[in-house]
Amino acid sequence: MWDPIWITVKLAFITTLILLIIGTPIAWWLARSKAWWKEGVAAIVALPIVLPPTVMGFYLLIALGPDSPIGQLTTQLFGRALPFTFAGIVVGSVIYSMPFVIQPIRNAFEAIGERPLEVAATLRASPLDTFFSVALPLARPGLLTGAVLGFAHTVGEFGVILMIGGNIPGETKVLSVAIYDHVEALEWGQAHILSAGLLIFSFIVILSMMVMEKKLGRRLK
Amino acid sequence: MMSEMNSTDGIVARFSGSLDSFDLSAEFTLPRKGVTALFGRSGCGKTTVLRCLAGLSQMEQGFLSVKGHVWQDERKFIPIHKRPVGFVFQEASLFAHLSVKDNLVFGQKRTVGNGQVIELDEIITLLGLEHLLSRSVHKLSGGERQRIAIGRALLSGPELLLMDEPLAGLDKFSKDEIIPYLDRLFKGLDIPVIFVSHDTEEVERLADNMILMDQGKVVAMGPLSEVLSNPTLYIAKGPKTSSVIDVEVAVFSEIDRITEVKFDGGVLQIPGQLGRVGSKHRISIAANDVSLAREKPSETTILNVIPTKVLHIHLLDGGRVNLLLLIGHQSKKDGAKFLARITQRSLRKFDFSVGQDIYAQIKSVSMVGGSQTV
Numbered sequence: 001m002w003d004p005i006w007i008t009v010k011l012a013f014i015t016t017l018i019l020l021i022i023g024t025p026i027a028w029w030l031a032r033s034k035a036w037w038k039e040g041v042a043a044i045v046a047l048p049i050v051l052p053p054t055v056m057g058f059y060l061l062i063a064l065g066p067d068s069p070i071g072q073l074t075t076q077l078f079g080r081a082l083p084f085t086f087a088g089i090v091v092g093s094v095i096y097s098m099p100f101v102i103q104p105i106r107n108a109f110e111a112i113g114e115r116p117l118e119v120a121a122t123l124r125a126s127p128l129d130t131f132f133s134v135a136l137p138l139a140r141p142g143l144l145t146g147a148v149l150g151f152a153h154t155v156g157e158f159g160v161i162l163m164i165g166g167n168i169p170g171e172t173k174v175l176s177v178a179i180y181d182h183v184e185a186l187e188w189g190q191a192h193i194l195s196a197g198l199l200i201f202s203f204i205v206i207l208s209m210m211v212m213e214k215k216l217g218r219r220l221k
Numbered sequence: 222m223m224s225e226m227n228s229t230d231g232i233v234a235r236f237s238g239s240l241d242s243f244d245l246s247a248e249f250t251l252p253r254k255g256v257t258a259l260f261g262r263s264g265c266g267k268t269t270v271l272r273c274l275a276g277l278s279q280m281e282q283g284f285l286s287v288k289g290h291v292w293q294d295e296r297k298f299i300p301i302h303k304r305p306v307g308f309v310f311q312e313a314s315l316f317a318h319l320s321v322k323d324n325l326v327f328g329q330k331r332t333v334g335n336g337q338v339i340e341l342d343e344i345i346t347l348l349g350l351e352h353l354l355s356r357s358v359h360k361l362s363g364g365e366r367q368r369i370a371i372g373r374a375l376l377s378g379p380e381l382l383l384m385d386e387p388l389a390g391l392d393k394f395s396k397d398e399i400i401p402y403l404d405r406l407f408k409g410l411d412i413p414v415i416f417v418s419h420d421t422e423e424v425e426r427l428a429d430n431m432i433l434m435d436q437g438k439v440v441a442m443g444p445l446s447e448v449l450s451n452p453t454l455y456i457a458k459g460p461k462t463s464s465v466i467d468v469e470v471a472v473f474s475e476i477d478r479i480t481e482v483k484f485d486g487g488v489l490q491i492p493g494q495l496g497r498v499g500s501k502h503r504i505s506i507a508a509n510d511v512s513l514a515r516e517k518p519s520e521t522t523i524l525n526v527i528p529t530k531v532l533h534i535h536l537l538d539g540g541r542v543n544l545l546l547l548i549g550h551q552s553k554k555d556g557a558k559f560l561a562r563i564t565q566r567s568l569r570k571f572d573f574s575v576g577q578d579i580y581a582q583i584k585s586v587s588m589v590g591g592s593q594t595v
Contacts, residue, residue, distance in 0.1 A: 115314050118277055121301040122308035123328030123377050129302075133327075137318040 001190065003170050004178035007086070011174060012154040015093040019101040019150050020143070022094075027102045027146075028131065031109035042106075046099045053096065057163020060092050064164065082164075089165040089172050093154045101150035108142020109135060141216040148209045152202060230288050232381065232413060236273045238281030245269055245280065245437040251430065253288060256407045256414045258424040258445070260456075261434035267417045270434070271383050274415065275308050276301040287381055307374030309384040313366035315358045321369055322354050328377025344372040347409070348402050364395030368402060375406075384416035388423055396423075403427060421456075425449075425465050425505055425589045450558045452535035452543035457560060462543070463507040464559035465589065470500050479524075486549015486556015490524045491586050503589045508543065508562035510584040515571055517580050525583040531575050532558065540565050544573065546581055 030042050048056060065071045066081040074082050082088035112135060120130040136143070158176040165172030167181065175194055182191035231253040237246040245266045251257055259267045272278040274285065276292070276299060285293040292299045307328075315324050325341065345351055348368045353361065361369070367387060374382065387403075388396050400423075407414055407427060418424050424431065424445070431448040433441040435455060441448050450464040451457060466489075468482035473494055480495040481488055482502065495502055518526060529546035536542050542565050549556025561581060573579060 115310065115312075116316060118301075119308075119310065119314045119316070120327075122275060122277070122306060123373065124302050124331035125327075126302050129331070134316060134318075138316075140318070 001178075001194070004173050004175045004194075007170070007173065008155055008175040011086070011089060011093060012151045014090055015097055015154045016101070016147050016151045018090070018094050019097060020147060023098060023101040023146065023150075024105055024136075024143070027105035028109055028135070030102070030106045045102050048096045049099050053157070053159025054163055056096060057092065057160040060095070060160070060164045064088060064091065084164070084166045084168060084172060086165075086171055089161050089174070092160045092164045093157055096157060096160045097150045097153045100153045101146040104142045104145040104149065105139060106142075108139035108145075111142075112138045141213050144216065145209060145213055148205055152205045155198070155201070232274075232288075233284070233286045234270075234274060235284040236270060236280040236282070238283070240269060240278060240280065243269065243437065247434065247437070247439045249432050249439050249442050251413055251415070251432075254411065254413060255429040256416070256427055257430040257432060258428035259415055259417045259432050259434065260424055261419065263419055265434045266437040267419075267434050268385055271385050271415065271417050274381070275306050275383055276304050277308075305378065305380040307377055307379035307382040309367070309371050309374050309382075309387045311386045311390050313363070313370040315361075315366055315369060315373075317358060319358070320354075321350070321356055321358055321361075324358065324369055325350075325373050325376055328373055332378040338378055339375050341376060344376055347406055348372045362395060363391045364399045367391065367395075367399060371403075371406070380412055382410070382412055382414045384414070386417050386419070388418075388420070400426060421461065421463075422589075425463070425503065446557065450545060450560050452533050452545045452560055457508075457535070457543055458537055460509075461507065462509075462560060462562065463505045465503055465505050466557045466559065467501065467503050470496050470498050470502070473498065484548075484557050486547075487527055489527075489583070489586060491588075495588065504586050505589045506559050506583055506586055508560040511546075511559070511561035512582045512584065513544070513561055513563060513567075513571070513573065514580045514582065515573075518582065521582060523582045523584060525586070527581050527583065529579060529581045531573055531577045531579060534568070534573065534575055536565065542568050544568075546579075548581075 026041075026045065030038055030045075061083055062068060063070055064074070064082040066075060071081040074080070078087075082091060116134050116138060117130055120134045121127075125133060156176060157174070158180070161172065161174055162177055162180075165174075165177075167173050167177055173181075175198060179191050179194045179198075182188070182194070232249075232251040234250070235248045237248075239245065243266065247266065247270050259270060261267050269278060273280055273283060279293075279298060282295075283293050285291070291297060292304055315321075316327065319327065325344070329341065345354070348371065350368060350372060353365055353369065358366070358369075367390075371384075371387065388399065391399065404427065416427070428445050430443065431441075431445045432439055433448055433454060433456065441451060441454055446465050446467070448454070449456070456462065466484050468484040468489065470480055471483045471488065472481040473479075474481070478493060480491050480493065482491060482495065482504070489504070491504070514526075517528075527548055529548050531544055532547050533545040534542060535545075542563055544561045544563065545558055546561055547556065547558050559581075
């Protein structure tokens, strides 16, 4: 029972970390750019919200498979293609949870407005300096929301993982897949324990996020 | 490099082009020291000019040199964060995630160039910030926030201080509280200060020079007293038109409590004790408080009856007329100039003309404190 929990936590943690690192610059660009095509990029980022997970999983399976260019590259680099590995489900989760991390961060950056950035520039802060010493700290509530949503969303992922990760115990078998297995095998007791655990976890996450957001928001107002 | 150098050691600025469908064509030069008010009606382009000086906005065509260094020309545009300017916005815009002290030193830590170095302690004393340091930026009054923003800008070691209507967002009470600080601060500064304003009172109080703008153009610039007493400008047409004169306390009479002040070309008597002998002040004379006479009136209760010469007559709407008068024309050196506002009927009746010697009776004089260049 502990294997799926450990894999799920590890997956969610790594996915969130990657998304904060690559999602924050994307969110910044989406918030600040005046390029006419930026809403197109925003739509691509938001696509996983509406796309059925099986559709996404199917395309990922093809894109990452051993016959694809990406698959050939990963085979050369790591000796194998990504589907049915832990790295594969990380890639899937990063794409699948991306909108849940980027959107709140983008909103937080947009809420800062032009003025604090102009002030920083008149105080000799370079654009990069301004980003780290003014924009990021002021966007803290959004970063927090993004991280929590990204983590929670990855924990609850099912379809994409089943498509590209399969159901390999100790490698790609996460909680949601384990619950499905238990139900299939009519092990209702096990399914109850894991499901109730996830229910409570989700409630606590959402509640603490709301409380923290309120607190942070008040402090920055 | 020759092109880097400029003959003047002050500020030379030229901006033209359009920004957000607003046409601007402004050109001016300023001395290397002193406080200049960028004055005009709202929407005349004064804030745009200030933003161009800072590098926050860029015009299609622009030239800017400060103390011989070119900041902008056809080929070059030094970005904002590399310009040694201090900028104070209309709203204090303190960083919400930093303490008062961290706000103050934000720019100090990033100083570039060789602007005036001011220590943190000095700023804290000058702006009265001691008791604010430990407070949260969210628990400050408007005036306190603006004082911190001004201190923050100055600590960045600017070679030029720019302020965009720094007092406009404040209520009367906060304004009265902050003006003495500004006054004191400006006097100690060795760098040029340019502030945008549409409030005459503020300008009379703080500025040495004035750039008057109208519809995206500079219509007049020069020492404050000269611009304010130019009878042809639109600011001379309003109901509250006044002129300023920088004076020095000469004598105070204990018996009837009258202070006599002297200035270029004459003396004025003002009720009350204005300050110790030798102290410098700025006074303001409302054009409506001046009446004129061809002969020296022998019987009048008005204390200040001054011989003047008519320099200019400018007819206004509504049957009124502005006269520019020169004091002290009989002495070797020309003295102060000020405006008188009378009716066109009086003008005809007494047949005043340019070049004529007449007497001005000044009914009241008000103190504006002010920042005098010594």
